[in-house]
Amino acid sequence: MKQITKYVIKNSLKRIFLYRACLARLKMMGVEKVFSYTLANDTGVTPDQVRKDFSEFGIRGNKRGGYEISDLLEKMENIFHRNKDHNIVLIGMGNLGLALSKYSKFVQRNMNIVATFDIDPFKQKIRSDIPVYSMSRLKEIIDRFRIKVAILAVPEISAQQVSDELVRAGIKGIVNFAPVLLKVPPEVVINNVNxxxxxxxxxxxxxxxxxxxxxxxxxxxxxxxxx
Amino acid sequence: MKQITKYVIKNSLKRIFLYRACLARLKMMGVEKVFSYTLANDTGVTPDQVRKDFSEFGIRGNKRGGYEISDLLEKMENIFHRNKDHNIVLIGMGNLGLALSKYSKFVQRNMNIVATFDIDPFKQKIRSDIPVYSMSRLKEIIDRFRIKVAILAVPEISAQQVSDELVRAGIKGIVNFAPVLLKVPPEVVINNVNxxxxxxxxxxxxxxxxxxxxxxxxxxxxxxxxx
DNA sequence: TATTTGATGTGAAACAAATCACAAAATATG
DNA sequence: CATATTTTGTGATTTGTTTCACATCAAATA
Incomplete structure (x- = not known):
């Protein structure tokens, strides 16, 4: 039933992230338009690649006129469903978990850690801005907030067990910081960060x-x- | 002079890490030998891939006899220079930096953060087990410990400037947690973790x-x- | 309005990576 | 000791990705 399913973030997707970061910066600087070679220069790829990537994600510019930055960013927001907020849970409030729970960039990108969990919720409660629940309330909270994505920052030894619980609770995607190859059903996306x-x-x-x-x-x- | 240089960790190298983790676990369980398909099963790749990867890194087994786990691990330790200790510095002692400075897995793999730096060294000194220096002492410490690799966990806004200082101080490799594309000379290796x-x-x-x-x-x- | 210019968009070509298929070698078996 | 079996190691093939090259279009210019 359980099997190792593994996905790689496609390079083209990573590049799209890169372009977006660059575009956001340019927009802040008051720039309104880019050409494929502008973006390419700033991100260290080739202009062809930029255009091929845009083509893959269905992004089109104006011939000769290049790309409107606001338009580009808007299209990317749609691709990444950034119009809506994303609720996330975080499991494991050790040093790393605590740092991730305070990582402000997530919020800036509409990704909100709405609840965190730990076997010893009282230990970290005082240092955390976000509620820390005991593991027994995992399914309840995940159900209530209709959470689909979790960050796993528990020790190696308990990672697989917690992962099983997450899958049972309906989680469909996990960013896994434990250096373990999680076994999950094929419909669950795992992204390992080691x-x-x-x-x-x-x-x-x-x-x-x-x-x-x-x-x-x-x-x-x-x-x-x-x- | 400065240019964007970017390297990707090759997939084959990532897989070697995967194999190693798996082999270490097997060894702990008392297993002594593996076949390409054993490892493949455990890591979710194909047996062919395992053998091709080993071939790329010059690792050879015995026909029919598979691979001796201790031998395999030893060869990998050589490939990754794990026989010797690696001294690292960490710049930026915010939440993330502090968590990284306490991340025990680094030490388990012979990678020691010997010094950390922050613009406000007094702020975190009390919470850290590792000395926290002010930025002005960067070159001095890096020289003294002959450090080649740094972890960069400073805010986005100062990442490029600190990166420049690191390069001037002789750093040759940076793991960069700031969501910025650092501009460094081509002989410096950057690994971005976003x-x-x-x-x-x-x-x-x-x-x-x-x-x-x-x-x-x-x-x-x-x-x-x-x- | 016709012509030139400059940038996009995308098949085709080149390159890189993964899979296949099988020879080579080591062990087991009769 | 010859034969069968099993697993490695690697060319050949396939599949995937990047780069090239150019037709296409939009704007600028005359």
């Missing part, structure tokens, strides 16, 4: 870079980021 | 999944994680 791996990758590449200094053989060691 | 994007991606896919429920057209919406 902080150790992120750091270790950099160490690995830095070592390589210093070994074969002079940038020779670079193309074997690195893949230029196409996202 | 928490909002990670969460938003999941929301995006969950929406898609619920829209076209029944898993039809799944192959367009998702790419099975090949990592």
């Amino acid at each position: 902080l150790c791996d992120e750091l270790e990758s950099v160490i690995y590449y830095v070592h390589k870079l210093m070994q074969d200094e002079g940038l020779k053989n670079l193309e074997i060691l690195y893949k230029d980021m196409k996202y | 928490l909002c994007d990670e969460l938003e991606s999941v929301i995006y896919y969950v929406h898609k999944l619920m829209q076209d429920e029944g898993l039809k057209n799944l192959e367009i919406l998702y790419k099975d994680m090949k990592y």
Whole structure:
């Protein structure tokens, strides 16, 4: 019944995030229009890629006229369902969980952590701005707020068990910070964020870079980021 | 002089991390040997992929006999330079920085945050187990410990400026948590971790999944994680 | 209004990654 | 000791992604 299902965030989607961040900044600076090569320059991709990506997501500009930034941003908001608010739960109020619960960028992007959970809810209650519930109330709260997405920041050892509970409670997507490969039914989306791996990758590449200094053989060691 | 340089962690490298985590667990359980299909099963990839990846990293097993787990892990430790300790600095002791400074998994993998920095070092000093220095001492400490890798957890607004300081101080790799595209010389490796994007991606896919429920057209919406 | 110019949008081509298929090798078996 | 079996390792094939090249369109210009 349970199986490992894994999805990768497509590179084109990551690039769209990149474009959006860039566009938001440009808009703040008062810029109104961009061309594919403007965006490309700012984000380190090629103009072709920008246009292909837009094409994939059904975004169209005006021939010769480039793209209207507000229009572009609006289209992206629709793609990402940013018109509506998204309610999230966070499980595990350790150091990382606490930091994530206070991460203001989520709110800025309409993603609200409406409840957090911990086996010891009293421990962190005092430091948290968001209600901390005991695990026994998981399903109740998830049902009440019709939550579909959870952030999992519990210790490795209990990650699978909590994940099972989340799935039973109707969660359809999990951002998993525990370094475990969760087993979930295929209709549940998992996005693993492994902080150790992120750091270790950099160490690995830095070592390589210093070994074969002079940038020779670079193309074997690195893949230029196409996202 | 400054330019956007971006690297992606290659999928094959990510998979190697995955294999390693799995192998470590198996070893703890007392298992001594694996076959490509064992590992494949546990990690959700194909046996061919496992062997191709091993081949890429120069790891060889015994025909028919599979792979010796200890041997495999040792080879991987060499690949990732895990025999030696890695000293890291962390810049920005806000909520996230503080949580990262206390993240015990780094230490378990021989990655030690030896110093942290903040514009207001006194604010967090009391809550931190690791020394918190003022930004003015950045180069001094980095030089003294011969640090090559930094974790950047400062606010968006100051990320580029701090990144410049890091590069001037001799840092060669940065794990960047600020949602900014850092401009660094090409010999510096950047790994961006954007928490909002990670969460938003999941929301995006969950929406898609619920829209076209029944898993039809799944192959367009998702790419099975090949990592 | 006709012509030139400049940027988009997208098939085609080139490149990269994953899967397949099978030879090679090591072990087990009769 | 020869044969069968099982698993690795890797070219060949397929699949997916990026880059190229150019037709298409909109605006500017004469």
